[in-house]
Amino acid sequence: MKTLITLSIAVFFLFSAFAKAQSTQTCNCVEELSFINEQIKEMTSFKKQMKGDKLSEYTTTLKKLEREVTEQMNVTDCFSKLNTLLSVVKDKHAHIRHMKPVITSEMVDENVALNRFRESELFKNHPKTSTSIEELIATLSEKSFESLEGIYERKDSMTVGLIKKGDAYEGVVLTSSNKGWIPGQIAYRITPNGENMYDVLTSDIPGGKLRYVRGLLHSNGRLWHLKKEATNMISEVKQDQADWEFKQLTPDTQYVYMGAFSNNEEKVSAYKKFYEETKDKFTAKNIIVDLRDNSGGNSKYSDPFYKIFKKNKMNVYVITNFWCGSNGEQFTLKLKGLKNAKHLGQRTYGALAYGSNYGNLIETPSGQFAIYPTDMNFHKFINYEYVGVQPEIKLSFDKNWITQTLEIIANDN
Numbered sequence: 001m002k003t004l005i006t007l008s009i010a011v012f013f014l015f016s017a018f019a020k021a022q023s024t025q026t027c028n029c030v031e032e033l034s035f036i037n038e039q040i041k042e043m044t045s046f047k048k049q050m051k052g053d054k055l056s057e058y059t060t061t062l063k064k065l066e067r068e069v070t071e072q073m074n075v076t077d078c079f080s081k082l083n084t085l086l087s088v089v090k091d092k093h094a095h096i097r098h099m100k101p102v103i104t105s106e107m108v109d110e111n112v113a114l115n116r117f118r119e120s121e122l123f124k125n126h127p128k129t130s131t132s133i134e135e136l137i138a139t140l141s142e143k144s145f146e147s148l149e150g151i152y153e154r155k156d157s158m159t160v161g162l163i164k165k166g167d168a169y170e171g172v173v174l175t176s177s178n179k180g181w182i183p184g185q186i187a188y189r190i191t192p193n194g195e196n197m198y199d200v201l202t203s204d205i206p207g208g209k210l211r212y213v214r215g216l217l218h219s220n221g222r223l224w225h226l227k228k229e230a231t232n233m234i235s236e237v238k239q240d241q242a243d244w245e246f247k248q249l250t251p252d253t254q255y256v257y258m259g260a261f262s263n264n265e266e267k268v269s270a271y272k273k274f275y276e277e278t279k280d281k282f283t284a285k286n287i288i289v290d291l292r293d294n295s296g297g298n299s300k301y302s303d304p305f306y307k308i309f310k311k312n313k314m315n316v317y318v319i320t321n322f323w324c325g326s327n328g329e330q331f332t333l334k335l336k337g338l339k340n341a342k343h344l345g346q347r348t349y350g351a352l353a354y355g356s357n358y359g360n361l362i363e364t365p366s367g368q369f370a371i372y373p374t375d376m377n378f379h380k381f382i383n384y385e386y387v388g389v390q391p392e393i394k395l396s397f398d399k400n401w402i403t404q405t406l407e408i409i410a411n412d413n
Helices: 002-024 029-040 044-049 053-068 075-086 111-119 133-140 265-278 303-311 327-336 379-384 401-412
Strands: 095-098 150-154 158-165 168-176 186-192 197-203 210-219 244-250 253-258 286-290 315-320 341-345 369-372
Touching (some): 029 075, 029 369, 044 379, 053 075, 075 095, 075 197, 075 210, 095 210, 133 150, 133 158, 133 168, 244 265, 286 303, 286 401, 303 327, 315 327, 315 401, 327 379, 341 401
Parallel strands (some): 253 286, 315 341
Antiparallel strands (some): 095 369, 150 158, 168 186, 197 210
């Protein structure tokens, strides 16, 4: 009996959510934009950057957006407008989150709910391409591997076709065994933002949680979690890689992997254990410092290793990929300052000039969105924001990166 009551409540909640979704997928974007503008102006990055021509650009963008937004605006369009304003400021840490999707992936996990979702007006009215899938596949199959246009795989059993539309791109579902999406639906809006860089707007399911990620690199047939069939993931560490690892690769070369410098209690504990176990083991002539996928954190966990490498006068070979960010990037720059250091691999993420000390989320008046503002000042790194730290030696995507680094070390010696 209890199970039936629970199921009835869940089904009632879901059906209510669908009914609500048809009528309230709008917000007062005039009010939302005004609120976001006031929060942006309080950020250190705004105060440091918005002067002269940059302030004029910001003001012009704001006025343009004020003419475009309405008091009853589609939530997706409003979310895009808010991010357009924030994007004028070069600050990758700062972002806007969608807080109140009416429908979530979890809500449609069960067959009854999923079927109801796929029959809803919300799902049926989700934007679709006007071009046939067969035509899209034929056109995109001809695109080069280097082109952003093409056919991509997504890990949750979908293929997505990226096709140019005016100055931007659409990501159209081509095939799907993910029942949250069907072929023809537009799952991505992609806007150029620098050389081989793009801003991406998407959602987890039609009408679900919106995501807007700025300054993503298109490289090696990959954009964020989309990858072409021929893409080699060799630039990334293995999925089960621990945050800390030490190896003696050859008599002259040691290896250390550093996955994060996080303040998370569990990660700090792992760091302390690793540091105590290895601090006296760095004795080889060469050290490979692998910072791939390092999400950053606190410099008090990276600086002690810098001091060891500097004191021991080791030849330092730093490896990064695009997913090395924040303090991982700052640490890369510090290591590059050593006279016996080389930086290899791929450019970094480009999020190191600012940061958030407290991690506050400030909700907008509607509660639909929240801004994550920055309050930490590393403005001296502004020239690396968005563009990342560029390696002296780019490693190829057709051979193991540690193997390539060992070959470079052998050649240097």
